[in-house]
Amino acid sequence: MNRQLTSVQMRQQLISKNFEPALELTGWSMDEIQIIKKYGSWFSALTQGVALPETELQRHFVLVGQGLVAPTTKYEIAWRKYLLFKHENREKLEEEKIKRTSRVVDALRRNTLTYLQIEMILSNLDRFELDHEQVELLRSKINR
Numbered sequence: 001m002n003r004q005l006t007s008v009q010m011r012q013q014l015i016s017k018n019f020e021p022a023l024e025l026t027g028w029s030m031d032e033i034q035i036i037k038k039y040g041s042w043f044s045a046l047t048q049g050v051a052l053p054e055t056e057l058q059r060h061f062v063l064v065g066q067g068l069v070a071p072t073t074k075y076e077i078a079w080r081k082y083l084l085f086k087h088e089n090r091e092k093l094e095e096e097k098i099k100r101t102s103r104v105v106d107a108l109r110r111n112t113l114t115y116l117q118i119e120m121i122l123s124n125l126d127r128f129e130l131d132h133e134q135v136e137l138l139r140s141k142i143n144r
Contacts, residue, residue, distance in 0.1 A: 007051065007052070007054055010045070010051055011042055011051065014041040014042040014045050014051070015038065015039060015041070015042050017041045018037060018038075019036060019037050019038070019039070019040025019041045019044070020037075020040075020124070021033075021036055021037070021040065021082065022086055022089075022093050022096075022127070023085065023086070023089055023092065023093065023096075025082075025085075028081075031074070031078075032078045032081065035074065035075055035078040035079075036078055036079070036082050039075065039079075040079075040082070043061070043065070043075075043079045046058060046061060046062055046065070047061075047062060047065030047066070047079070047083070057073075060072070060076070061075070061076055061079070064076040064079070064080050065079060065080070065083060067080075097127060097128065097129055098129060100127060100128055101128045101129040101130060104121055104128060104130065104134075105130075105134065108134065108137060108138070113138075113141070115142065118138050118141055118142050119142065121138060122135070122138055122139065122142065
């Protein structure tokens with residue numbers, strides 16, 4: 001049975017998922033790092049349109065993420081800072097993405113990926129440059 005998650009269930013599921021920032025947050029306050037790690041998956045879903053904003057605060061948050069209004073809460077400030085940080089470091093991020101992908105493809109070729117590694121890769125596909133065939137191969141390995 002394939003059932004849709006309610007918006008509350010989706011938010012709870014995303015908040016419970018530990019978000020791994022794309023880059024090391026060196027020089028950030030502990031409060032900012034905790035906000036990004038705890039809520040990053042939810043914030044990302046909101047700003048990318050995967051989750052739809054339901055409250056005025058969430059709609060304002062999306063506008064902050066788009067750079068259309070100034071952040072006012074510590075959560076908006078931390079997320080906006082993270083988005084700007086990612087933008088400023090996009091070349092480094094792209095280089096790291098290519099290296100990660102190369103390691104995964106090599107391990108896939110050698111058949112040395114563990115079940116947990118495959119699960120991690122599949123749940124973070126945006127961090128890799130895998131083609132459709134490679135993703136399907138990973139999915140087939142997890143379903144064995």
